[in-house]
């Protein structure tokens with residue numbers, strides 16, 4: 001039965017795309033969207049990982065699809081976007097989650113190639129898929145775009161990669177500028193800035209380091225992927241129509257602005 005706020009909260013039947021949607025925060029978004037009754041489309045590079053998630057969601061009776069694509073590669077993004085538009089004609093939701101960092105060397109050790117790689121992984125990936133699909137949103141006069149940033153883009157952190165912090169801060173500018181461009185078209189563009197969240201990527205760090213990070217967070221623990229997906233889901237709902245150009249901090253109080 002639909003409640004009185006159904007028109008504000010329901011994304012049932014909407015076409016919801018998640019880059020980096022096969023694991024971690026993106027995987028939780030794919031799962032959340034599918035469970036909300038959306039047509040959930042996950043993009044990732046590893047076909048085995050993507051297929052496993054989609055098969056599980058399908059077995060549970062949800063509608064979910066996987067496309068193998070490296071979001072930093074323009075040709076691959078164009079091909080994947082064309083296939084999506086051929087099959088569904090449009091997307092309602094784009095969650096730009098793919099990105100990350102691996103090592104945090106001092107500035108003298110950061111090569112120009114490493115800086116460029118971080119730019120491509122975190123910024124180009126979001127730019128390319130948005131550019132490829134935006135016309136379909138504009139034509140329908142509706143869309144929800146969420147860009148993944150990080151607490152690291154909000155404040156300095158000694159243990160985070162300098163190149164990554166640079167890109168995450170840049171994404172806030174990308175989000176705000178795109179929000180203004182698209183506001184007259186019924187399309188909202190927001191960013192989410194998570195604090196440390198337990199994901200396969202975060203679990204590459206030692207338990208000791210994760211415990212020390214948890215102690216530094218006012219709520220005294222790391223975030224769960226479901227908490228991040230819940231915040232992202234809100235930004236993707238029809239009722240979030242007056243929220244655009246915003247940065248949603250989901251960090252347990254570790255940066256309060």
Ligand SMILES: NC(=O)c1ccc[n+]([C@@H]2O[C@H](COP(=O)([O-])OP(=O)(O)OC[C@H]3O[C@@H](n4cnc5c(N)ncnc54)[C@H](OP(=O)(O)O)[C@@H]3O)[C@@H](O)[C@H]2O)c1
Nearest residue numbers: 020022023024025044045046070071099100196197199201
């Ligand atoms: N975890 C945290 O504490 C945290 C905090 C703040 C922000 N974030 C941001 O949240 C995002 C997700 O982080 P996570 O920790 O959930 O990462 P994760 O556990 O490593 O998962 C990353 C997902 O993205 C996919 N992916 C990575 N690069 C891709 C590319 N070039 N093209 C397409 N898919 C790609 C991966 O699949 P494949 O490997 O198969 O491609 C996987 O599905 C990142 O942008 C990260 O910077 C994370």
